[in-house]
Amino acid sequence: MDFIPEALNKKPEVLLIYTQRMIRGRTFEMIENLGILTLAAQLNANGFEAKAYTGITTDAVKTIKNMKDRLFAVCFYCDFDNQSAVAAIISYLKKHYHFYVVLGGPQTLHMTEKDLGSFQADGILKGEGEETLLTWLNAKIRGEAVLVPGEIQPAQNADYIYLEDFSKYALPRNEDVLDYHERPLLSVITARGCPYRCAFCFEGGNSKNLRMRTAKDVLDEIEARLKRSQRPRYLFFCDDTFTTNPVRLRKILSGVKRLREKYDFVWFCEGHPGFLVKHLEFIREMIDSGMVRMQIGMESGVDDVLKAYGKQASPEDIKKVVEICYAAGLPQLTGNYIIGGAFETAETLATTTRKALELLDLAPGMLDLSTTFIMPLPGTQIYNQPEKFGIVLEDRECLTNLEDFPVNHTKELSLPEVCMGRSRFITAVSNKMKEQYEHGLITKERIQADFKLAFNYGIAAGYLKFIYGKNNLMVEYYKKLIDYQGLLKEWHELSEQEKNTWVIQRIPDFSLFDINTLSQLEIDILAGAGSDTIGETAEKLSLSAEKIGVLLKGLSDRYFVLFSPFI
Structure with a gap:
């Protein structure tokens, strides 16, 4: 050449x-x-x-x-x-x-x-x-002709090459990305292969035995890459076997916790619900070491379907993990449901939808649910024996698919019915999320945590993308609150003394809202914001402490005002 x-x-x-x-x-x-x-x-x-x-x-x-x-x-x-x-x-x-x-x-x-x-x-x-x-x-x-292990040659197929000792290879560097510009995300992989054999998963269906990097190697890579970082980072553990080995996991958590004393980062991982439900204490340890988002496989709300997939976790296991994560204060837990998968019928779709809504009820503001269609990945059981799962593959090689349209249906559901099933599921989940927000079921602490993760680490969860982020007043409010952390407080955070002595600060510009939606007293409060304390404002407007408290709470709840200790 x-x-x-x-x-x-x-x-x-x-x-x-x-x-x-x-x-x-x-x-x-x-x-x-x-x-x-x-x-x-x-x-x-x-x-x-x-x-x-x-x-x-x-x-x-x-x-x-x-x-x-x-x-x-x-x-x-x-x-x-x-x-x-x-x-x-x-x-x-x-x-x-x-x-x-x-x-x-x-x-x-x-x-x-x-x-x-x-x-x-x-x-x-x-x-x-x-x-x-x-x-x-x-x-x-x-210019040499060399027979390379794993190379396909005419009249000669080749074996797939698996490596065992990863420590002898150079560590990945973000600077090796073409035209690199630092972003929050920092991906790390801690193992190759998978011990599970889920029927739909390429890794589980094809990989050699799980080959795990040592905790020290993983931590050395993280620290080396953080040293070269110039901004807060979102550490993303990519492998879906991160929680497989309790001893190694605890070593990594301990090391990550130490690294967070030197570097500003938070992290994500995938967790297996079957493992976590047997080791619930790890959830608290993971959060304490900086985990702010975790993904668990949900797949279906039907136990028999999960068994068919070989999931090694039940809907009850998933429910228990959701409950513990919410109680422990995990900001975000994400899960994915397969629509049109094994033995799917109108009844299984209804059950899965009901189970998903029940999970949302257990954890308002935490769950970030998504959906997917079956991808018949080569080597998986569903690719090799779709009929075993009640699946009919219309396009086995997915030539008609960009992950936005199914290539299979089931014995009881047609392709259009699978699509409609997904649409109805998404609508039901979306409506439940909106209902939780409108009824005040999501705590202020969770909402603020989502904004903080978005502004500082580039992590935008479902509630923020589809609800909070569409409210300009809300975005401006939390941006100010987070930018001036410690100098500004929300109404519910004020002590009784502060509810008299702190200064009212108007957050949005008048151009961001319709002034006709406010009462005259609310307009008067906003007009004097930035110059008067709460007590001085009450005196000027001849309002009792109780009355101004009601007005300020209403303005605070609608993201108009915050409070500072001085002008």
Whole structure:
């Protein structure tokens, strides 16, 4: 292959790409792809100039075009969601450019010799690529023909490569992201593989045994990356096996708690409800060490469906975890429900909806519920034997799907009925959330915690996105309260003495609200805000302490006023 001389007279440049055919703002862009970030670190530690890029397909192609004259190789991360997009991009690149193109990622587990023609890449490397990608690229630089473990060759398939000791590889660095600009999110993975065998899960259906990093290695990586941070961070433990080993978990929690004494960060993880219900004491320890958001698998409100999935947790287990998390003060707990999954009927949908609403009743302001359709991921039981779960796959390879439309239905529900089931579920959940807010069931402390997490760490939960954030007065109110923490108080926080001596502060500009919605006394109070104490205002307006208290509470509840100890 002919390269311009400049490409080989310096460190060979490699671009590692994770792309999907989706609109901007989807989750895949928000969470760093640690696969390509880890590979970039390994290449950079061994003589390459590697960058990682995540973005939608059109932006990925533009990025490659801008770098084309400098690139030695482009490496694509391929999963079930993006395989057709990656194949199309590679076909275009091979027609127009002369750098090497390499394919890797979890989808390669199920690739064979025929995929050499389908994807047209110069190399398809199966498995975890810290060693194999480096070997492959170095062989191309030297012009040598090397048989790389895991590489698919004509007339020769390859085994998927699994690694055991991750400590010998370079740690991922956010600075290896192309055009890196620091954001709150900081992703970390603590293990590979999965001990569970959920019927719908790619990792559980395909992975080798769980391979866990030591607590020390995990904590060393977190500290190294926090040292290079310039702002508060939201630490995101990506693996869904974080809570699997109690001994290691406790070591990580202890270490994270110590790190929070030096660095400003909070964190998220996935927790297995089957584990947590047996170790409820961990929930309090996790919160005490800085956990502000956790995800647990909910999947369905029907016990028989969870058993069919192999979930190893019941609806009662999930309910118990929700209750404990709420009582312990966890700001946010998120869970996902599969709509149109195993043995779905109108009755199971109704049961799941009822169970979800009951959970919301148990924890007003905490739960962030989402939905998904079944994705028949290769190697899973649902992909291999859908009939065993009462599922009919209309599009096994998901070529018609961008995660927004089902590719399957069940024996009793058609595709349109599955879609309508999801719509009704979302509407019921949304209405319940609004009802909780309108009836004052969500505490001020929870609302303020959500705003604090959003303003300081970039974490926007469902209640904030769909309810609080749509109220401009509310946003302005909590921004001021959090910006001037300690200098401003809400009405319910004031002592009896402070309810006379503290100064009324009007928060929103008059342009943000309709003055006709206020009484004349409320307008008079707002007009004098910022110059008078509560007692002085009451005297000027000839109001009793009780009357002005009622008026100020009303203004406070509607996010018009806060209170300060001085003008």
